[in-house]
Amino acid sequence: MDRTAVVTGAASGIGAAVAVRLARDGMRVVAADIDLERAGRVADSVDVALHPRQVDVTDSESIAELRTDVHDTVGVPSVLVNCAGWDEFGMFAETDRAFWEKVVAINYLGVVGMCHAFLPDLSAAGSDARVVNIASDAGRGGSMGETVYAGAKGGVIAFTKSLARETARDGVTANVVCPGPTDTPLFGGFPEKIRTALVKAIPMRRLADPSDVAHAVAYFASPGAAYVTGQVLSVSGGLTMNG
Numbered sequence: 001m002d003r004t005a006v007v008t009g010a011a012s013g014i015g016a017a018v019a020v021r022l023a024r025d026g027m028r029v030v031a032a033d034i035d036l037e038r039a040g041r042v043a044d045s046v047d048v049a050l051h052p053r054q055v056d057v058t059d060s061e062s063i064a065e066l067r068t069d070v071h072d073t074v075g076v077p078s079v080l081v082n083c084a085g086w087d088e089f090g091m092f093a094e095t096d097r098a099f100w101e102k103v104v105a106i107n108y109l110g111v112v113g114m115c116h117a118f119l120p121d122l123s124a125a126g127s128d129a130r131v132v133n134i135a136s137d138a139g140r141g142g143s144m145g146e147t148v149y150a151g152a153k154g155g156v157i158a159f160t161k162s163l164a165r166e167t168a169r170d171g172v173t174a175n176v177v178c179p180g181p182t183d184t185p186l187f188g189g190f191p192e193k194i195r196t197a198l199v200k201a202i203p204m205r206r207l208a209d210p211s212d213v214a215h216a217v218a219y220f221a222s223p224g225a226a227y228v229t230g231q232v233l234s235v236s237g238g239l240t241m242n243g
Helices: 013-024 036-045 060-073 097-128 147-170 194-202 210-221
Strands: 004-008 028-033 050-054 079-080 130-134 173-179 232-235
Touching: 004 013, 004 060, 004 097, 013 028, 013 036, 013 050, 013 079, 013 210, 028 036, 028 060, 050 060, 050 232, 060 097, 079 097, 079 210, 097 130, 097 147, 130 147, 130 210, 147 173, 147 232, 173 210, 210 232
Parallel strands: 004 028, 004 079, 028 050, 079 130, 130 173, 173 232
Antiparallel strands: none
């Protein structure tokens, strides 16, 4: 499989698991993150080759520099996986504009900016091209204490569906994976009471492991998903069952 993938948020959690999984599937994988040192530690700790690179998804110049670097050193990408995300638990009434803007800049506009920058590469790749955006089941059904985050992730879902319509004739697919509660640093920042209640509410009675989400991403990125676009897949252990 002679394909290059760019994965954002690859220094930890879901992004790291996705980067490793795609590399094991035979792709050249750029593990991009704002924390280059940590991305490098992930690359050093696994038995597959990853190419750590720095990117700030809220900065268009940083994204453009990443694209140039990837072209020059790794290859023209045909797979883009947007995993970068951020949030802090808190009731909406207690948040402020600076917080809202940071959440939207990372979780929504970061996805938009990455897709816009790399779309020419994806369109040129034709039937090999894949966009997989990580949203959240918070964006499908809401989530107490994550109101702005849920709104941003809902935006990612709608954006991806629209992108899928615009790019289908070029052979580019665009799909969304929506994790439920997952064992990541982000979830670890929730109050213990909330974490315990969420685990009890999951029919499978456990958090998702990041690798569970990576399996879903690997399917959407695979040749077998060439006729699947504009779809939203929850990976939540049955917590959310959306038709």
